Amino acid sequence: MESQVLLDLKDVNKVFGQNHVLKNINLQIERGKFITFLGPSGCGKTTLLRSIAGFYTVDQGEVWIDGKVVNDLPPYKRGTPMVFQEYALFPHMTVFDNVAYGLDIKKRPEAEVQQRVKAALAQVKLTGLEERYPHEMSGGQQQRVAMARALVMNSPIILLDEPLSNLDAKLREEVRVELRGIQQELGLTVIYVTHDQLEALSMSDYIVVFNKGKIDQYGTPHEIYYKPRTRYVADFIGTTNFIDGVVERQEGNMATVAYGKGRKATIPTDGLWSTGEKIILSVRPESLRMNPPEAYDFYMKGKVQSSMFLGEKERYFILDDEGKEWIVDAYDIGHISYEGEVTFAATADKIHMMKAEEN
Ligand SMILES: Nc1ncnc2c1ncn2[C@@H]1O[C@H](COP(=O)(O)OP(=O)(O)OP(=O)(O)O)[C@@H](O)[C@H]1O
Ligand SMILES: [Mg+2]
Structure with missing residues (x-):
């Protein structure tokens, strides 16, 4: 053949x-x-x-x-x-x-x-x-x-x-x-x-x-x-938010990571991670929800610094309560616009883990 x-x-x-x-x-x-x-x-x-x-x-x-x-x-x-x-x-x-x-x-x-x-x-x-x-x-x-x-x-x-x-x-x-x-x-x-x-x-x-x-x-x-x-x-491919983290443990294809100041999330992964391993989490702006009504595994609080109208979405620049900048995209929001204190969050499956050492 x-x-x-x-x-x-x-x-x-x-x-x-x-x-x-x-x-x-x-x-x-x-x-x-x-x-x-x-x-x-x-x-x-x-x-x-x-x-x-x-x-x-x-x-x-x-x-x-x-x-x-x-x-x-x-x-x-x-x-x-x-x-x-x-x-x-x-x-x-x-x-x-x-x-x-x-x-x-x-x-x-x-x-x-x-x-x-x-x-x-x-x-x-x-x-x-x-x-x-x-x-x-x-x-x-x-x-x-x-x-x-x-x-x-x-x-x-x-x-x-x-x-x-x-x-x-x-x-x-x-x-x-x-x-x-x-x-x-x-x-x-x-x-x-x-x-x-x-x-x-x-x-x-x-x-x-x-x-x-x-x-x-x-x-x-x-x-x-x-x-x-x-x-x-x-x-290089599109826009994303990075945050440093450390692996606490892995059970099957779920890894629990600590990130920011005392925050934790359990994230699906197809990699093999060891306890204490340094990682980077990547979350795309479109994967984050502004002021979500329900509880999310991965969430942050912050203050809107500025925003930009991009037609199909509004792009928000937010400073979180730990001093880190985030980009969050809000789609199909009609006349709503977010100001001041906000929360933003993603479901765990939208968070991607990468080795810190490869970067
Ligand atoms: N004939 C050549 N002689 C000497 N250096 C070269 C030659 N061709 C390319 N280079 C060098 O090799 C590197 C890679 O160049 P290359 O043209 O492959 O880049 P590229 O990825 O195609 O970039 P671009 O997106 O700008 O076209 C550059 O540093 C360039 O200066
Ligand atoms: Mg070329």
């Missing part, structure tokens, strides 16, 4: 001069998945993508594609076309010729080129626009031409480096949906680079979160959001 693993990175390292940019990258990517590389500027996303495509050779480790080590293969023999941020269409060539370019280089017969280019353009819904030039098309259409260029090569993996960053917000969202649609319809394996968290959460089967040249976490969007492995991941 064909292995499900299409791309296998083993201990990949890349160094530029004194700059150790990729540090022991280990990653397995399955066929037919949409994978996003996410991380701040300079963390090594493009470097890893270029190392997979063959534009850089790695200094240590192995890059396996489809069961073969490709370390010594040039880009055109790896079958991993890359769509760059600026999507690099040839301005003086028609859409047809842009898409046909890779096949022409390979000197495929004319009839085959015709047929494959037509099929690729149909896949990205650009049939009928073959004779247009790039400047006669919208940014989103140009993006689709770039995709067709990759598709026409029948490549096992398509690498996209921030392909939507030139588009305005609304079009970006549209092309995002289209791109994900094409990937799912055709069962493509796509690696997509972005530093936009929402883009990563909304498009991906799996997200790889990079932290200074290392992988901090590899998981589904839900895992990354609700079960961040490190403080860095929790902080």
Whole structure:
């Protein structure tokens, strides 16, 4: 049976001069998945993508594609076309010729080129626009031409480096949906680079979160959001509140932790914790309830410092009675607004525990 693993990175390292940019990258990517590389500027996303495509050779480790080590293969023999941020269409060539370019280089017969280019353009819904030039098309259409260029090569993996960053917000969202649609319809394996968290959460089967040249976490969007492995991941993906704590005991998958000044909560966890272990709790602003009528396991008291109207929610900045700042989001509140002394609380299942030492 064909292995499900299409791309296998083993201990990949890349160094530029004194700059150790990729540090022991280990990653397995399955066929037919949409994978996003996410991380701040300079963390090594493009470097890893270029190392997979063959534009850089790695200094240590192995890059396996489809069961073969490709370390010594040039880009055109790896079958991993890359769509760059600026999507690099040839301005003086028609859409047809842009898409046909890779096949022409390979000197495929004319009839085959015709047929494959037509099929690729149909896949990205650009049939009928073959004779247009790039400047006669919208940014989103140009993006689709770039995709067709990759598709026409029948490549096992398509690498996209921030392909939507030139588009305005609304079009970006549209092309995002289209791109994900094409990937799912055709069962493509796509690696997509972005530093936009929402883009990563909304498009991906799996997200790889990079932290200074290392992988901090590899998981589904839900895992990354609700079960961040490190403080860095929790902080990078959306907004959250952190509070230090200590494990008192664990019984099965419930851990009792002490936090703040003498507060305690019993929290569900799938980790294994030892008594006295230092931890960090993370609670998302949307998981906290303002002035809840019923008793909650995890609660705080504080004073509203300021608030911000964000349309679907009001965001409150609160100083608790121990001097710590919190962010609490209140949804669907109509005309209610909170001022002065408040309590805020979360159910225990909304609280996530992380090791303090990993952070
Ligand atoms: N060809 C190169 N020569 C020397 N240093 C490089 C080269 N390419 C990248 N770097 C360095 O490697 C580090 C990672 O760069 P990289 O382009 O991979 O980051 P990135 O995560 O893609 O960032 P961005 O989100 O800004 O695109 C940076 O410190 C960068 O300066
Ligand atoms: Mg980059």
